[in-house]
Amino acid sequence: IYISYMYMCIYIYIYMYIYMCVCVRTDVVAVTPWLAPIVWEGTFNPVLLDSIYKPKKISIAVTVFAVGKYIMFLKNFLETAEQHFFVGFNVHVYVFTDRPKEVPEVKMADGRQLTVRLVPSSKRWQEISARRMELIQKLIDEQLRKNSDYIFCLDVDSKFHDRWGTESLGGLVAVIHPGYYLDNRSKFPYERRSASKAYVADGEGDFYYCGGAFGGILEEVYLLASTCRFNFEEDAKNGIEAAWQEETSCYYFIYLTDCTSCLLTVLSPEYLWQDFKARNPEVKTIRFSGVIKNYADIRPN
Ligand code: UD2
Numbered sequence: 001i002y003i004s005y006m007y008m009c010i011y012i013y014i015y016m017y018i019y020m021c022v023c024v025r026t027d028v029v030a031v032t033p034w035l036a037p038i039v040w041e042g043t044f045n046p047v048l049l050d051s052i053y054k055p056k057k058i059s060i061a062v063t064v065f066a067v068g069k070y071i072m073f074l075k076n077f078l079e080t081a082e083q084h085f086f087v088g089f090n091v092h093v094y095v096f097t098d099r100p101k102e103v104p105e106v107k108m109a110d111g112r113q114l115t116v117r118l119v120p121s122s123k124r125w126q127e128i129s130a131r132r133m134e135l136i137q138k139l140i141d142e143q144l145r146k147n148s149d150y151i152f153c154l155d156v157d158s159k160f161h162d163r164w165g166t167e168s169l170g171g172l173v174a175v176i177h178p179g180y181y182l183d184n185r186s187k188f189p190y191e192r193r194s195a196s197k198a199y200v201a202d203g204e205g206d207f208y209y210c211g212g213a214f215g216g217i218l219e220e221v222y223l224l225a226s227t228c229r230f231n232f233e234e235d236a237k238n239g240i241e242a243a244w245q246e247e248t249s250c251y252y253f254i255y256l257t258d259c260t261s262c263l264l265t266v267l268s269p270e271y272l273w274q275d276f277k278a279r280n281p282e283v284k285t286i287r288f289s290g291v292i293k294n295y296a297d298i299r300p301n
Helices: 002-022 046-056 068-084 125-147 218-237 245-256
Strands: 059-066 090-097 112-118 150-154 158-160 172-176 209-217 264-267 288-290
Touching (some): 068 090, 090 125, 125 218, 172 218, 209 218
Parallel strands (some): 059 090, 059 150
Antiparallel strands (some): 150 209, 172 209
8 A cells, every 4th residue: 555655646746746847936936955846826736636636535634632722713723624625535633622522513524524532631732732743643543544544733723715635645744834934044943952852953954844734644644743752752851842842843854855755745835824924925825824812811821
């Protein structure tokens, strides 16, 4: 299965690369230095891509954490996902929460379902955010290998505005952070303490990726989650918490860039914009964005 998946990925990768060369976006960086496509509006043909994936009856799992007051974001997230996220495909949303009774009823289309998984409350938001990796790993082990092909792990304080579909699939999928895509790498907020497992040296890393949206095939995400978790726990033993918790641990992606078999799909900041930021002219559409929130009101500490 893995090998046939890899062949399919290579085929789609080549397709996207050729398509990009034909439908050039000259106003944005649409290809990485290691020649992977960066998905922007206008660099893919949604009809063609859907027609490749549709007969394969792929199944997509989504994890979303809504712990404590973050449950208030869930309704909007789920309702907009119904309108824009892999419409017409099999989607299974796994909601991790400590408030199962407050999970809203949202009407889902055929082939789409929701499962609630209970998690303990926490006094520290950093812990909630960081523990996601462990719980994602557990979910893959316990459930997903039986019924899913891909997984996306998304922040709940967000909503969809436009299509997010098959163009985003890949071995491992990362979103370029909207706050840093125009910056020089010296500005990326990587962890700079060399004692940390998340340490990134000056001059390394082509992009800074969001912690709020990532995904891919199960085994790649499993590896990502276990590596991030291991690093996080090792740091904790040494009294270190990486600059942006598990987001900085996405430094993991950096070291995949020279691994040709990993097939990293890079999504443009269209796939996780921030509502407080004005839209830049090169951003033709916003597909998914983080809503404005008052941290003092919603975080447990
Ligand atoms: C960034 C990242 C986030 C994470 C965090 C680490 C983006 C857009 N966001 O956002 O993914 O890497 O930095 O510092 O890339 N949560 C709860 N209850 C809580 C706190 C958090 O359920 O009390 C969950 C929830 O799903 C939320 C996610 O953890 O969406 C991330 O927390 P955040 O949104 O407060 O993190 P933030 O805005 O600093």
